[in-house]
Amino acid sequence: MSDRDQSDGLDHLFAETVRETMDSSVYGAWRDIRDPEAVPLSFGFPYPDSFPxxxxxxxxxxxxxxxxxxxxxxxxxxxxxxxxxxxxxxxxxxxxxxxxxxxxxxxxxxxxxxxxxxxxxxxxxxxxxxxxxxxxxxxxxxxxxxxxxxxxxxxxxxxxxxxxxxxxxxxxxxxxxxxxxxxxxxxxxxxxxxxxxxxxxxxxxxxxxxxxxxxxxxxxxxxxxxxxxxxxxxxxxxxxxxxxxxxxxxxxxxxxxxxxxxxxxxxxxxxxxxxxxxxxxxxxxxxxxxxxxxxLDRAIEELTAGYRERRDRMMESLDERMPPETTWSEPDGGFFLWVEFPEGVDAEEMLPDAIDEGVAYLPGSFFYHEDGGTRNARLSFSHASPDSIDEGIAALATAVRAEAPTVEADD
Ligand SMILES: Cc1ncc(COP(=O)(O)O)c(C=O)c1O
CATH class of the missing domain: 3.40.640.10 (Type I PLP-dependent aspartate aminotransferase-like (Major domain))
Structure with a gap:
């Protein structure tokens, strides 16, 4: 007979590092941050037409x-x-x-x-x-x-x-x-x-x-x-x-x-x-x-053009639509930019409202081992079409204005 404590069912048979981490969210948990109606600025996925x-x-x-x-x-x-x-x-x-x-x-x-x-x-x-x-x-x-x-x-x-x-x-x-x-x-x-x-x-x-x-x-x-x-x-x-x-x-x-x-x-x-x-x-x-x-080299050239167009559209749209207290990084490549919302906005709390407005993003806190990123979000321009990106940013601007009502409208 084993003298192991079996009161946890079979969990005691997991390795210690697994037992220590098993309550944390699985890899795919963030993939649930989506809604068929919301523009997915959350996904760091390539856009579908990019595949050869x-x-x-x-x-x-x-x-x-x-x-x-x-x-x-x-x-x-x-x-x-x-x-x-x-x-x-x-x-x-x-x-x-x-x-x-x-x-x-x-x-x-x-x-x-x-x-x-x-x-x-x-x-x-x-x-x-x-x-x-x-x-x-x-x-x-x-x-x-x-x-x-x-x-x-x-x-x-x-x-x-x-x-x-x-x-x-x-x-x-x-x-x-x-x-x-x-x-x-x-x-x-x-x-x-x-x-x-x-x-x-x-x-x-x-x-x-x-x-x-x-x-x-x-x-x-x-x-x-x-x-x-x-x-x-x-x-x-x-x-x-x-x-x-x-x-x-x-x-x-x-x-x-x-x-x-x-x-x-x-x-x-x-x-x-x-x-x-x-x-x-x-x-x-x-x-x-x-x-x-x-x-492969030809594909990389085409991809670069496709992503550059999306990056440019997102930056233009942010410039045009976001309340003035919002700032963001200006990436020279890749898939993402990082937004900082105005004081008082909690990106995780705002997410359900943003999804209702029609946009999904990943809250900044997801990217920290410990605390951090409360006012931040990662926006991905890699997956959505340029027009959807624009719609997504419009929805995000509405959500931010509702969340931080003291922010003056810039138009
Ligand atoms: C920085 C970084 N490393 C690794 C990966 C994962 O790459 P792979 O799909 O090859 O496992 C990603 C993908 O999202 C990433 O952003």
């Missing part, structure tokens, strides 16, 4: 023509094998001098972050994140029983001086230093801001000085609308501390569930070992075949 359905069908046909059954066998055929080289080639175009021994292919960026966590985190370690940050990453870190600490951000990204001061204070007080710092340097989710080049250099210096890894997550970096690309952290890194994660979710489609990690070969060996046997090799072959004829 026909191109993928034709790539699949030519993959079968080239490889026959091997395309579907364990391990896949030559095209699946070629994907790391396709990725390395594209990374070199962005200034990252890497070979295939530095590439580990994953099932999307989420799986990539999880793989890094499995490889480097022990329960009780400290992980630094931007505050706010991508809630999917917060969810992953929570699974590992680590202490999560937020570092403030401003319009140039992670506040490096605040980070430096925090690290120095921890060292002085003998408090734990981070093992990992997670950053989204380009067109950050949820704020839309980009980490300046100087701060990237400084971040890597701090990583060396205080002995931590920098996890660079860059799903939006190629969707840039009016700015030059600051160097990727991995391209500046001479010590192997920057681990870079990326995905085809935003440049092909989330459903292909394929991403990658670029890291030192000694890390990649461990990633390969941890994930061995989980590769969807058919999808990998399909992507390599699709990317071969320049189709």
């Amino acid at each position: 359905n026909e191109e993928l069908v034709s790539a699949a046909e030519s993959l079968f023509d080239a490889e026959g059954d091997r395309a579907l066998q364990y391990g896949g055929g030559e095209y699946a094998d070629a994907l790391p080289e396709v990725i390395a080639d594209r990374a070199r175009d962005r200034g990252i001098d890497c070979g295939t021994e530095e590439i580990h292919v994953t099932n999307g960026a989420t799986n990539a972050i999880d793989t890094v966590c499995q490889t480097v985190l022990d329960p009780g370690d400290t992980v630094f994140v931007e505050a706010p940050t991508f809630m999917g990453a917060l969810r992953l870190f929570r699974n590992y029983g680590v202490d999560i600490e937020g570092v403030d951000m401003d319009e140039a990204g992670l506040d490096i001086e605040a980070l430096a001061a925090d690290l120095a204070a921890r060292e002085m007080a003998g408090e734990p230093l981070p093992k990992l710092l997670y950053t989204i340097p380009n067109f950050h989710n949820p704020t839309g801001v980009t980490l300046s080049a100087e701060r990237r250099e400084r971040l890597l210096e701090l990583a060396v000085r205080y002995d931590f890894l920098v996890l660079e997550d860059d799903p939006y970096g190629q969707l840039r609308y009016n700015c030059a690309e600051p160097p990727p952290l991995r391209s500046l890194d001479e010590t192997g501390r920057a681990i870079r994660v990326n995905t085809f979710s935003k440049t092909i489609a989330p459903g292909v569930r394929t991403g990658w990690i670029i890291a030192e070969p000694s890390f990649v060996e461990q990633f390969d070992r941890i994930n061995a046997g989980g590769e969807p090799s058919f999808t990998r072959g399909l992507i390599a075949r699709y990317a071969e004829d320049g189709r």
Whole structure:
């Protein structure tokens, strides 16, 4: 007979980290923030017409023509094998001098972050994140029983001086230093801001000085609308501390569930070992075949035009319609902008009214590990059509005016 306390049914059989996090909302809880009548400025999803359905069908046909059954066998055929080289080639175009021994292919960026966590985190370690940050990453870190600490951000990204001061204070007080710092340097989710080049250099210096890894997550970096690309952290890194994660979710489609990690070969060996046997090799072959004829590059150009139009429409509409006390970030790329509502507005409390008015957004508080973001919201311009975006912002402006009635109408 087991002497385990069974009064909780079967819950005691869950791992401790699961028991500790099981009451928190599931990944999809925010996806319920929708209403068929409300414009979905909540979803960070690509717009439906962005998907290259026909191109993928034709790539699949030519993959079968080239490889026959091997395309579907364990391990896949030559095209699946070629994907790391396709990725390395594209990374070199962005200034990252890497070979295939530095590439580990994953099932999307989420799986990539999880793989890094499995490889480097022990329960009780400290992980630094931007505050706010991508809630999917917060969810992953929570699974590992680590202490999560937020570092403030401003319009140039992670506040490096605040980070430096925090690290120095921890060292002085003998408090734990981070093992990992997670950053989204380009067109950050949820704020839309980009980490300046100087701060990237400084971040890597701090990583060396205080002995931590920098996890660079860059799903939006190629969707840039009016700015030059600051160097990727991995391209500046001479010590192997920057681990870079990326995905085809935003440049092909989330459903292909394929991403990658670029890291030192000694890390990649461990990633390969941890994930061995989980590769969807058919999808990998399909992507390599699709990317071969320049189709991916052409698609990125079209996507950039489609998202730029949506971003511009949202900014114009905000300018035109929002009460004067409302401010927002001005992203140069990506999917999101970050709004700060007037004093007295609680974005979470306002949401049901906003949905009644005809718009859904994600309250800022969703993106903080601890308190924060009460007056903020993430607005996504990636999914709705330009006209719907305009309608959504009109509905949001009405909701804000009703919530903060002291705000003077600006028209
Ligand atoms: C910053 C960030 N990282 C990772 C992801 C997830 O990427 P994937 O779909 O490849 O798992 C997202 C998607 O929303 C994201 O915004």
